[in-house]
Amino acid sequence: xxxLEKIQASPMINNPSLEQLAASLNKQAVLHGSVHRIRKMxxxxxxxxxxADSLIQCILEPExxxxxxxxxxxxxxxxxxxxxxxxxxxxxxxxHLTEIKVLSSxxxxxxxxxxxxxxxxxxxxxxxxxxxxxxxxxxxxxFKIQEGLCRGFRNFLEQEQFTxxxxxxxxxxxxxxxxxIFHLDYFGxxxxxxxxxxxxxxxxxxxxxxxxxxxxxxxxxxHDTARHLNEYTSVDFEMGYIDSFTxxxxxxxxxxxxxxxxxxxxxxxxxxxxxxxxxEQLLETGEIPSIRFHEAKQWVAKAYSRPASEKDDFEPExxxxxxxxxxxxxxxxFVFVTHYPTAKRPFYACEDEGNPAVTLSFDLLFRGLEVTxxxxxxxxxxxxxxxxxRMGMDPSLFESxxxxxxxxxxxxxxxxxxxxxxxxxxxxxDNIRQASLFPRDIHRVTP
Amino acid sequence: xxxLEKIQASPMINNPSLEQLAASLNKQAVLHGSVHRIRKMxxxxxxxxxxADSLIQCILEPExxxxxxxxxxxxxxxxxxxxxxxxxxxxxxxxHLTEIKVLSSxxxxxxxxxxxxxxxxxxxxxxxxxxxxxxxxxxxxxFKIQEGLCRGFRNFLEQEQFTxxxxxxxxxxxxxxxxxIFHLDYFGxxxxxxxxxxxxxxxxxxxxxxxxxxxxxxxxxxHDTARHLNEYTSVDFEMGYIDSFTxxxxxxxxxxxxxxxxxxxxxxxxxxxxxxxxxEQLLETGEIPSIRFHEAKQWVAKAYSRPASEKDDFEPExxxxxxxxxxxxxxxxFVFVTHYPTAKRPFYACEDEGNPAVTLSFDLLFRGLEVTxxxxxxxxxxxxxxxxxRMGMDPSLFESxxxxxxxxxxxxxxxxxxxxxxxxxxxxxDNIRQASLFPRDIHRVTP
Numbered sequence: 085x086x087x088l089e090k091i092q093a094s095p096m097i098n099n100p101s102l103e104q105l106a107a108s109l110n111k112q113a114v115l116h117g118s119v120h121r122i123r124k125m126x127x128x129x130x131x132x133x134x135x136a137d138s139l140i141q142c143i144l145e146p147e148x149x150x151x152x153x154x155x156x157x158x159x160x161x162x163x164x165x166x167x168x169x170x171x172x173x174x175x176x177x178x179x180h181l182t183e184i185k186v187l188s189s190x191x192x193x194x195x196x197x198x199x200x201x202x203x204x205x206x207x208x209x210x211x212x213x214x215x216x217x218x219x220x221x222x223x224x225x226x227f228k229i230q231e232g233l234c235r236g237f238r239n240f241l242e243q244e245q246f247t248x249x250x251x252x253x254x255x256x257x258x259x260x261x262x263x264x265i266f267h268l269d270y271f272g273x274x275x276x277x278x279x280x281x282x283x284x285x286x287x288x289x290x291x292x293x294x295x296x297x298x299x300x301x302x303x304x305x306x307h308d309t310a311r312h313l314n315e316y317t318s319v320d321f322e323m324g325y326i327d328s329f330t331x332x333x334x335x336x337x338x339x340x341x342x343x344x345x346x347x348x349x350x351x352x353x354x355x356x357x358x359x360x361x362x363x364e365q366l367l368e369t370g371e372i373p374s375i376r377f378h379e380a381k382q383w384v385a386k387a388y389s390r391p392a393s394e395k396d397d398f399e400p401e402x403x404x405x406x407x408x409x410x411x412x413x414x415x416x417x418f419v420f421v422t423h424y425p426t427a428k429r430p431f432y433a434c435e436d437e438g439n440p441a442v443t444l445s446f447d448l449l450f451r452g453l454e455v456t457x458x459x460x461x462x463x464x465x466x467x468x469x470x471x472x473x474r475m476g477m478d479p480s481l482f483e484s485x486x487x488x489x490x491x492x493x494x495x496x497x498x499x500x501x502x503x504x505x506x507x508x509x510x511x512x513x514d515n516i517r518q519a520s521l522f523p524r525d526i527h528r529v530t531p
Numbered sequence: 532x533x534x535l536e537k538i539q540a541s542p543m544i545n546n547p548s549l550e551q552l553a554a555s556l557n558k559q560a561v562l563h564g565s566v567h568r569i570r571k572m573x574x575x576x577x578x579x580x581x582x583a584d585s586l587i588q589c590i591l592e593p594e595x596x597x598x599x600x601x602x603x604x605x606x607x608x609x610x611x612x613x614x615x616x617x618x619x620x621x622x623x624x625x626x627h628l629t630e631i632k633v634l635s636s637x638x639x640x641x642x643x644x645x646x647x648x649x650x651x652x653x654x655x656x657x658x659x660x661x662x663x664x665x666x667x668x669x670x671x672x673x674f675k676i677q678e679g680l681c682r683g684f685r686n687f688l689e690q691e692q693f694t695x696x697x698x699x700x701x702x703x704x705x706x707x708x709x710x711x712i713f714h715l716d717y718f719g720x721x722x723x724x725x726x727x728x729x730x731x732x733x734x735x736x737x738x739x740x741x742x743x744x745x746x747x748x749x750x751x752x753x754h755d756t757a758r759h760l761n762e763y764t765s766v767d768f769e770m771g772y773i774d775s776f777t778x779x780x781x782x783x784x785x786x787x788x789x790x791x792x793x794x795x796x797x798x799x800x801x802x803x804x805x806x807x808x809x810x811e812q813l814l815e816t817g818e819i820p821s822i823r824f825h826e827a828k829q830w831v832a833k834a835y836s837r838p839a840s841e842k843d844d845f846e847p848e849x850x851x852x853x854x855x856x857x858x859x860x861x862x863x864x865f866v867f868v869t870h871y872p873t874a875k876r877p878f879y880a881c882e883d884e885g886n887p888a889v890t891l892s893f894d895l896l897f898r899g900l901e902v903t904x905x906x907x908x909x910x911x912x913x914x915x916x917x918x919x920x921r922m923g924m925d926p927s928l929f930e931s932x933x934x935x936x937x938x939x940x941x942x943x944x945x946x947x948x949x950x951x952x953x954x955x956x957x958x959x960x961d962n963i964r965q966a967s968l969f970p971r972d973i974h975r976v977t978p
Contacts, residue, residue: 086822086830088860091777091867093784093817095691096770098741116772118737118939136692136740158939160772187772190939191912215734215935224738231695238685244542245583248678250764250950252969253700253747254713254724256976266701268715268724270761271753275976277701277715284969287662287978290565291671293583294545299746300700306718317697323543325563325607325634330538337540370540375533383533413535420538465638484978488662492565492605492637503697522699522731529703529722531734531931 099135106177108167113179115140116162116187118219119155121199131181132199133163137228137353139221141170142179153186158194158219160187198223207515214522214531225354227521230507232351234298236343237319244335246321247292251284253277253300257481266304277302280500282432283485285322286461289496290488296321298503308526310515311400311453313504315524322498329434329444329460330374332497333420336448336456337372340418358511363417363450373410374420377442380406396425404452422446424459431475432468434460434497448501451509458499465489546582553624555614560626562587563609563634565666566602568646578628579646580610584675584800586668588617589626600633605641607634645670654962661969661978672801674968677954679798681745683790684766691782693768694739698731700724700747704928713751724749727947729879730932732769733908736943737935743768745950755973757962758847758900760951762971769945776881776891776907777821779944780867783895783903784819787865805958810864810897820857821867824889827853843872851899869893871906878922879915881907881944895948898956905946912936 099115100108120134122144131142142165155161165179196205196213198220203210210217218224238248254270255278266277281297288295301318321339326332344362347355355362366372375383384405385392393399398406398421410419423442426435433443445459462468468489472479479486507519517523522531546562547555567581569591578589589612602608612626643652643660645667650657657664665671685695701717702725713724728744735742748765768786773779791809794802802809813819822830831852832839840846845853845868857866870889873882880890892906909915915936919926926933954966964970969978 086860087826088857089821090818091780091784091821093788093813093819094781095785096773096778096782098692116941117740118941136694160939160941162772187941188910188939190937192937194938195934213931213934215737215931216938218735218738227696228694228739230697234695235689242682245545247583247675248681249674249968250677250747252762252971254749254762254971254976266715266717268713270713270976271751271973273976283978288665288968290662291665292675293564300697302701304718315699315701325609326543331543333538334541335543337538338542341540366540371537372540374536374538379534410535463635484660484662487642487660490637490639491641491663492607492635494563494565494607494634521696521735524699524701526718529701529717529720531730 102138102175105140105167105179106175109169109177111167112164112182113167114162114164116160119157119159119161120219122155122157133161133179134219134221140179141173141175142181143168144181149181149184151184151186153184154189155184155186156189157199159189161185162187207517211517211523211528212531218521222358225357226507226511226513226519228354229347229351229358229360229511230503230519232347232354233343233503233507233510234319235350236346237298237339238296239346240339240342241296241321244294246294246296246323247288249281249285249288249292249295249297250299251278251281251288251297253302264303264305266302279303280318281320282430282500285320285498286432286493286496287485287488289322289324290491290493293325293494294321294323301500306526309400310517311505311508313516313520313523313525316505316520317503319501319503319506320498322496324494324496326460326495326497329422329446329458329497332458332460332499333372333374333422333446333448336458336499336501337366337370341366341370360511362510365414365416366418371416372418372420372448373414373416374422374446375406375410376423377421377425378423380421383409396428398454403449403454407449407452410449417451419449420446421449429459431472431477432461434462435471444497448499450506451512453505453509455505455509456499456501458497460495460497463489463493463495549585549622552587552614552626553622556616556624558614559611559629560614561609561611563607566604566606566608567666569602569604580608580626581666581668587626588620588622589628590615591628591631596628596631598631598633600631601636602631602633603636604646606636608632609634654964658964658970658975659978665968669805672804673954673958673960673966675801676794676798676805676807676958677950677966679794679801680790680950680954680957681766682797683793684745684786685743686793687786687789688743688768691741693741693743693770694735696728696732696735696739696742696744697746698725698728698735698744700749711750711752713749726750727765728767729877729947732767732945733879733940733943734932734935736769736771736945737938737940740772740941741768741770748947753973756847757964758952758955760963760967760970760972763952763967764950766948766950766953767945769943771941771943773907773942773944776869776893776905776944779905779907779946780819780821780869780893783905783946783948784813784817788813788817807958809957812861812863813865818863819865819867819895820861820863821869821893822857823870824868824872825870827868830856843875845901850896850901854896854899857896864898866896867893868896876906878919878924879908881909882918891944897953898959900952900956902952902956903946903948905944907942907944910936910940910942
């Protein structure tokens with residue numbers, strides 16, 4: 085006798101929203117959450133209930149509330165309460181608890197106090213106890229905003245008919261080559277962790293014309309700075325049938341404007357909590373200023389009486405200074421720097437016909453930091469082959485990649501945006517590690 | 532004198548949609564795409580234009596069309612044409628070309644013919660030339676449907692207030708432990724590639740209550756079968772405040788129903804092209820049958836007079852036979868198998884209070900294949916510690932993970948769904964490699 089049951093599709097009932105609670109004055113509500121904080125007063129306690137998205141002020145009067153289980157901070161509870169008007173609360177109401185069932189109670193005290201506005205500890209300690217410190221109101225708001233950015237990017241890209249792809253992270257060759265690549269033993273063969281989905285997204289332009297991916301990438305860079313991670317989330321898109329690399333810039337400006345607008349509409353509480361200054365000029369005008377690399381270099385040198393030490397690249401300090409000049413001159417938090425020197429760009433970068441020493445490529449700087457690299461790619465086989473040979477590369481190592489050039493590719497280009505860098509600059513965080521849930525750097529591989 | 536330009540946010544104008552073209556009879560249209568096929572007839576040619584999402588029948592009459600450049604198959608073109616009624620075309624209209632500009636022309640013939648309905652080549656060859664064979668109409672439709680599944684899952688999870696997270700893929704310890712884990716040299720330290728986001732998603736339940744991630748995971752399994760990949764895309768969710776593991780099953784049934792409905796609405800052309808049989812029963816009733824592991828085992832043994840060789844797990848053949856029995860008995864393409872033996876589940880699996888030999892866990896089988904593993908997790912520190920010791924594990928290796936149990940966690944659980952497996956079963960593909968853009972298996976790490 086076989087006993088078959090039926091599982092009925094059904095999402096679980098979740099907590100009422102703040103709006104629903106506000107509309108339920110003097111009524112009973114049932115909700116669950118963690119006890120974020122208990123503050124004893126005379127005759128009653130303030131209990132701050134931490135739900136998925138809010139901190140809710142509750143009043144606990146011993147004689148008016150039945151408690152089942154061991155109630156303490158970080159206990160998980162299911163509670164019944166009366167929604168009561170209270171003008172002094174930040175919502176205009178509070179909950180008067182009538183019934184508490186403790187579902188689980190912690191064994192240990194929190195090693196770090198997380199229920200203050202800020203966590204009073206070093207970044208190292210905050211990261212060491214990341215699974216717990218993320219329970220802090222402001223810490224978790226950072227990653228809600230990061231979620232909002234991803235949703236905003238995706239909404240825009242889907243609307244513009246980009247197809248989402250999933251490309252492999254274990255690869256046989258680094259897209260950009262170079263030493264900054266993690267090596268892997270793959271069943272006795274050499275393999276690597278992808279530094280970017282570059283080759284794959286180009287391949288997929290031949291299939292869907294416009295593609296995107298939001299996924300991890302890996303860089304074995306030995307930098308230990310406030311702006312480098314060894315694993316980060318890359319927002320990549322690539323598109324065919326462009327007339328110029330500036331089509332990519334225009335698309336990016338539209339994507340950023342759309343995502344920031346989405347944040348403003350859907351993530352207002354988190355933006356307010358973290359006092360986020362949105363880049364208003366982009367939202368208002370849809371414009372981002374653009375300057376050529378060599379001119380930018382000269383401008384910074386002249387404006388700050390600063391010798392340009394390296395000819396073909398920016399130093400971090402120069403990016404900061406350029407952003408400052410642009411902000412002063414135009415009011416923009418962003419600037420496209422275009423026509424980077426060929427010497428500093430990868431082998432697939434299109435060169436400027438009029439001046440092969442520079443490429444049809446760009447970086448986007450946001451508040452002093454490069455957050456995007458992009459450009460037009462070479463789509464003609466003969467051109468690509470010639471450039472690889474000129475650079476001393478062995479084309480036979482790139483056979484499947486070069487097949488797309490041989491078999492026909494439209495003019496195309498794209499970009500990669502570092503999600504953590506973008507989040508950090510948007511929220512004006514000092515260190516990129518603050519914008520990664522569980523950062524990986526040269527010293528840190530835990531938690 | 533500094534030369535600042537302004538980049539104006541603007542998506543590029545894309546091709547008109549099929550609907551827009553159909554509404555433009557006898558008018559001129561401008562569009563771009565690849566020349567998918569040219570068929571010479573007497574006095575004219577059929578030219579099939581491959582755009583991002585369609586194959587469009589065009590008529591090329593030499594004297595009525597100006598051609599600039601070398602026109603051949605797989606050339607990328609920009610074209611002008613008149614939309615002309617044609618009842619024999621599958622859309623009811625076709626394009627009469629008047630102007631063609633060839634943007635790029637291939638250097639080599641396609642190594643595999645891709646413009647037929649199917650590609651007449653072995654799977655090995657199809658995968659060797661994946662960047663090109665994906666240009667085939669049916670091949671690329673597979674991954675449009677996969678995109679649709681991801682969008683459908685995400686839409687549902689966002690609506691149910693799951694927060695999207697990005698967790699590290701370079702980890703210090705495998706979530707499930709065991710030998711099937713890729714090793715990495717991380718700046719002289721030992722590190723591994725994540726087999727699942729298990730620990731991290733549990734940690735994040737303490738932060739947001741409900742979280743999800745769609746991201747790559749890595750398994751160093753030496754299997755060389757039609758259902759294993761060494762890198763795949765895992766759809767993971769985890770949620771707190773559950774009453775029982777069946778809450779997870781109900782949520783999954785709702786998620787699958789919602790995503791399949793989304794596919795039906797938004798991906799009809801691809802579903803029709805691939806003749807996809809949707810699992811109608813789930814769509815109609817929202818129900819999935821459920822059976823306990825040991826009963827399922829017995830049922831299969833009895834129904835097929837088959838000795839149950841391994842006691843605590845299914846053989847692939849048993850999963851197929853069980854699915855067949857369930858289909859016959861209930862009409863369902865899905866079945867939840869619950870209460871897997873404790874011996875075969877990881878250390879964080881909750882045991883059944885009434886019978887600790889089985890866990891509060893489940894697999895979901897879909898058309899003969901396990902596509903999901905899930906269950907309730909241990910949330911109490913003392914219980915988890917005791918179980919780890921019983922299993923001979925060293926808790927000190929899991930310190931940051933165990934902090935969440937010590938500091939308080941709600942009852943919670945979740946699941947992981949293999950995107951490629953799900954796609955393969957939905958489309959009834961023989962081999963999971965057909966559902967991965969660039970599959971990684973024990974022999975293949977290219978392209």
